[in-house]
Amino acid sequence: MPTIDQLSINLATVREKWDLRQAVEGCARAGISAVAPWRDQVARIGLQESARIIRDHEMRVSGLCRGGMFPAATEAGRRAADDENLKALEEAVTLGAQCLVIVVGGLPEGSRDIGAARGMVEEGLDKLLQAARPAGMPIAIEPLHPMYAADRACVNTLRQALDMAGRLGDGVGVAADVYHIWWDPEVEAQIARAGSEGRLLAYHICDWLVPTKDLLLDRGMMGDGVIDLPRLRGAVEAAGYDGLHEVEIFSANDWWKRDPEEVLRTCIERHAEMT
Amino acid sequence: MPTIDQLSINLATVREKWDLRQAVEGCARAGISAVAPWRDQVARIGLQESARIIRDHEMRVSGLCRGGMFPAATEAGRRAADDENLKALEEAVTLGAQCLVIVVGGLPEGSRDIGAARGMVEEGLDKLLQAARPAGMPIAIEPLHPMYAADRACVNTLRQALDMAGRLGDGVGVAADVYHIWWDPEVEAQIARAGSEGRLLAYHICDWLVPTKDLLLDRGMMGDGVIDLPRLRGAVEAAGYDGLHEVEIFSANDWWKRDPEEVLRTCIERHAEMT
Numbered sequence: 001m002p003t004i005d006q007l008s009i010n011l012a013t014v015r016e017k018w019d020l021r022q023a024v025e026g027c028a029r030a031g032i033s034a035v036a037p038w039r040d041q042v043a044r045i046g047l048q049e050s051a052r053i054i055r056d057h058e059m060r061v062s063g064l065c066r067g068g069m070f071p072a073a074t075e076a077g078r079r080a081a082d083d084e085n086l087k088a089l090e091e092a093v094t095l096g097a098q099c100l101v102i103v104v105g106g107l108p109e110g111s112r113d114i115g116a117a118r119g120m121v122e123e124g125l126d127k128l129l130q131a132a133r134p135a136g137m138p139i140a141i142e143p144l145h146p147m148y149a150a151d152r153a154c155v156n157t158l159r160q161a162l163d164m165a166g167r168l169g170d171g172v173g174v175a176a177d178v179y180h181i182w183w184d185p186e187v188e189a190q191i192a193r194a195g196s197e198g199r200l201l202a203y204h205i206c207d208w209l210v211p212t213k214d215l216l217l218d219r220g221m222m223g224d225g226v227i228d229l230p231r232l233r234g235a236v237e238a239a240g241y242d243g244l245h246e247v248e249i250f251s252a253n254d255w256w257k258r259d260p261e262e263v264l265r266t267c268i269e270r271h272a273e274m275t
Numbered sequence: 276m277p278t279i280d281q282l283s284i285n286l287a288t289v290r291e292k293w294d295l296r297q298a299v300e301g302c303a304r305a306g307i308s309a310v311a312p313w314r315d316q317v318a319r320i321g322l323q324e325s326a327r328i329i330r331d332h333e334m335r336v337s338g339l340c341r342g343g344m345f346p347a348a349t350e351a352g353r354r355a356a357d358d359e360n361l362k363a364l365e366e367a368v369t370l371g372a373q374c375l376v377i378v379v380g381g382l383p384e385g386s387r388d389i390g391a392a393r394g395m396v397e398e399g400l401d402k403l404l405q406a407a408r409p410a411g412m413p414i415a416i417e418p419l420h421p422m423y424a425a426d427r428a429c430v431n432t433l434r435q436a437l438d439m440a441g442r443l444g445d446g447v448g449v450a451a452d453v454y455h456i457w458w459d460p461e462v463e464a465q466i467a468r469a470g471s472e473g474r475l476l477a478y479h480i481c482d483w484l485v486p487t488k489d490l491l492l493d494r495g496m497m498g499d500g501v502i503d504l505p506r507l508r509g510a511v512e513a514a515g516y517d518g519l520h521e522v523e524i525f526s527a528n529d530w531w532k533r534d535p536e537e538v539l540r541t542c543i544e545r546h547a548e549m550t
Contacts (some may be wrong), residue, residue, distance in 0.1 A: 107485075112503040114458070147422045149458035150485045150501045160460045183389070183424035185435045210382075210425045215487060226425045228387040 002233065002245060007271050008034035008062035010204070010248035011041055014263055016256040020045045023260070024053050030264040034060040034244050036101075042091060051094050062099075062244040063140060063175065063202050064092040069105035070124030071117040071154070077108070078120060085128045092137050098243070099140040099201045100132070101175050106151040117154045122164055125172065133171040140201040141165060142175040145183075147215055157181070158190035165199050173199030176236060177248065179206050179219055182227040188235045195239025203236050205229060205275055206249045217252035221266055223274030233275055245271060277508065277520060282546050283309035283337035285479070285523035286316055289535040295320045298535070299328050305539040309335040309519050311376075317366060326369050337374075337519040338415060338450065338477050339367040344380035345399030346392040346429070352383070353395065360403045367412050373518070374415040374476045375407070376450050381426040392429045397439055400447065408446040415476040416440060417450040420458075422490055432456070433465035440474050448474030451511060452523065454481050454494055457502040463510045470514025478511050479521045480504060480550055492527035496541055498549030508550055520546060 009032055011023045018026060020041045027035055035054070042050045042064075054061060067088035072078045092100040104121040107114060125139065132139050141161040144153035155161050158181055161174045174194050181187050194200040207225030212218050222229055233245070247267045249255050255263050284307055286298045293301060295316045302310055310329070317325045317339075329336060342363035347353045367375040379396040382389060400414065407414050416436040419428035430436050433456055436449045449469050456462050469475040482500030487493050497504055508520070522542045524530050530538050 107501055112501050114501075114503070118460070145421060146458040147420065147487070147490075150483055154458075156458055157460065183421040183429075183431055185393070185432065208425055212422070212425075212490060215422075215490065226382055226387050226389075228389070 002271055002275055004031055004268055004272070005033055006245050007032055007268065008036055008060070008244040008246040009264065009267060010036040010065065010246050012038055012065070013247055013249045013255065013267070014260040015041065017260045020050050021053050024057050024059055026260055026264060027059065028057040030261070030268060032264065032268070033058065034062050036062045036065060036246050036248070037095070038065045039088060039091060042095070047091055047094055051096070054095060060244065061095050061097040062246045063101040064088065064095055064097040066101045066103045067128065068102040068153070071105045071108045071120040073108040073110060078124070081124060082127055085124065086131055089128065089132055089135060089137055093135050097137070099138040099175070101202065102139060102141050103144060104141065104153045104155045106149060106154050114149065114154050121155060122167065125164070125168055129168060129171050138201050139172040140175040141172065142177055143180055145180040157184055157186070158194060159186055162190060162194055162197065162199060166197070173201040175202035175204060176200060177204035178227050178229065178232050179204070179208060182208060182232065187232070191235040192239050195241060200236065200239055200241045202246060203241060203243060204246045204248050205271070206247060214252070217250045219250045221249060221255060222247070222270040229275040245275065247271065277546055277550055279306055279543055279547070280308055281520050282307055282543065283311055283335070283519040283521040284539065284542060285311040285340065285521050287313055287340070288522055288524045288530065288542070289538055290316065291531040292535045295325050296328050299332050299334055301535055301539060302334065303332040305543060307539065307543070308333065309337050311337045311340060311521050311523070312370070313340045314363060314366060317370070322366055322369055326371070329370060335519065336370050336372040337521045338376040339363065339370055339372040341376045341378045342403065343377040343428070346380045346383045346395040348383040348385060353399065357399060357402055360399065361406055364403065364407055364410060364412055368410050372412070374413040374450070376477065377414060377416050378419060379416065379428045379430045381424060381429050389424065389429050396430060397442065400439070400443055404443060404446050413476050414447040415450040416447065417452055418455055420455040432459055432461070433469060434461060437465060437469055437472065437474060441472070448476040450477035450479060451475060452479035453502050453504065453507050454479070454483060457483060457507065462507070466510040467514050470516060475511060475514055475516045477521060478516060478518065479523050480546070481522060481524045489527070492525045494525045496524060496530060497522070497545040504550040520550065522546065
């Protein structure tokens, strides 16, 4: 059974009611010892203050969300993305994150060339890695569900992310989020591959609801959907992963509306019983 | 440039305003020479009458939609699905369809075991093929977008469908629908494989809108979205496919509300100019 010390809360899960300070304090009160903040949550409190709050509560940081969004229609746009990614990297280092999570971005405005977008992603990652390697910050490519290929991430399977990581070299791996990969007929084989290649950097959990009413903001709490979470945990453990299980739930009409104390209690219970 | 004699209209595209008779007559008036009906549209008019209407208008039938939906929670449910598939097969034969399109089905009620569901699909297809082969009716597995893995189809990529077809043997191939496969980093390689294995049975077109507002009923008209349709047509042609291009648009809040004459005119124009 998973234990509470393996649990991390992605702070998007409580973002509607709590800022970073409240969320870290809430997690600490609940006995949770790891979080994953988003950059906008950090910016609102300030980077140094966020780092202090996290340190004071002895929170581990399973990842910083997020860098990426590399493709752009213009050279200037791509340079701006590169600069933003260097800032994200600095923040991840300052916060002591275990990795910088990358959502790679989709098609540039007006483009239908997903191959070109994927090329921009790889080029952008290559540049970011020049700075991330000396900083010792692992870069975790998060393949997103294919329904986000156009507008959020044109890297959509573990196989694709691992192929890309293989070409890029050291310092880069994958974040395996069950929501994005549960459907993949190759999911177990590619998780095993990620482990054997030393690239399994993060494990994110939630659930896939039936029906899913919104493409972005209708993720479920573990146990409320159809993902076989024990099977996927078994796969990551068999691949040698002994890191945190990060709960990340975008849920505009359900969990985001609830009392965050209740949300955390439910995360703890469901993580123990249903994953 | 694609020509109008390559165009087929999946009758779901005009289903809100026209029954099968009206749709076939409308297509004939517009100079379109192929259609793909749904079984409920056939049932409403009657099978023999539908076949007569199609014959009288010298329409080719690019496929009958649809068989499949194999997984079920009980043996009785699975037998019922098998029986229903035999009926669909008979209808496809009577209508002179070029193939019976298969949407395989998702998870049985209450199940999280997608591997088991996939096993039920393969078993159901194996049974269906015992009857389809002597009838000379090709069975076209349509991999559906991963966002439908839970509730509509647990076969979600061309690779997976072709692996399954390879195990099943003769008489079964794939329907390649751009909406479901455009995002796949392997799409071109797997289309080429489908061709070289003699399993590329159908090609369906529409477009992926950004944003997509509904998981099921917000497909776009060719040219209104982000799919690189000429590239995918090039891939199927390079794979040796010289069959019909079937337009299938589920669009509750746009195309289904319009005058079907306008919809058909737009299909013809966009097929010629944008695909």
